[in-house]
Amino acid sequence: MAVVHQDQSDVIQDNFYISQKAVTITPSRDDHGKILRCIASHQELSENLQCTVNMNVHVLPTSVLLFPTGGSQSQSRFIYVQEDSPTSITCRSIGSFPATELSFQLESGNGLDERILPNISSERNNLDDALFDTEATVILHLNIVHHGRYIKCFVSLEESVVELLYAKVIVYGV
Known part of the structure; x- marks a missing residue:
């Protein structure tokens, strides 16, 4: 799967520290069912935070x-x-x-x-x-x-x- 990473941005907003990083992916039908995982880690966190997304790829009719x-x-x-x-x-x-x-x-x-x-x-x-x-x-x-x-x-x-x-x-x- 083609992936383009963007630089991470870090800001403080309303007394919260917000980090954001985006990726652009170009999935193929072979990527159907794959799992994308996002992991946030920082020395102040007691454990890494993570979330997952299952890829559901559609192919439109020819x-x-x-x-x-x-x-x-x-x-x-x-x-x-x-x-x-x-x-x-x-x-x-x-x-x-x-x-x-x-x-x-x-x-x-x-x-x-x-x-x-x-x-x-x-x-x-x-x-x-x-x-x-x-x-x-x-x-x-x-x-x-x-x-x-x-x-x-x-x-x-x-x-x-x-x-x-x-x-x-x-x-x-x-």
Whole structure:
């Protein structure tokens, strides 16, 4: 791990002696799980003070796709559906660490988007088995009231959204 040390600063503030030293680190995914330790020592201390931090390194997905299941696995800005016919839509995250969490929302038209629970699966990436590919699929029965609304796929790593994809739903009748 690349580490850059800065000079230590020592000041007296409000009758306290404050020492501070900063480091800048550039972790790699191989540093995941390593422990960083900070130790403060001084002749006036009865024992050294220390704290530890566990490294939790994230690797963002190399790509994320939203597409009709079974169709072209490329990013689609429009999803065409037959009215009142089951439509399967997939969101796929490729090459992340840890595995991403995927969730869907469908625009409701009244400002309260409808959350849709998908079937989710994750597997090791074919090119790098330290990374994960995650796929979420939903089956929707859409009708004309959904025409022009957006379906959204949220891609999260440990509860932080790292990407948002959306496609406009185009509903055609029977």
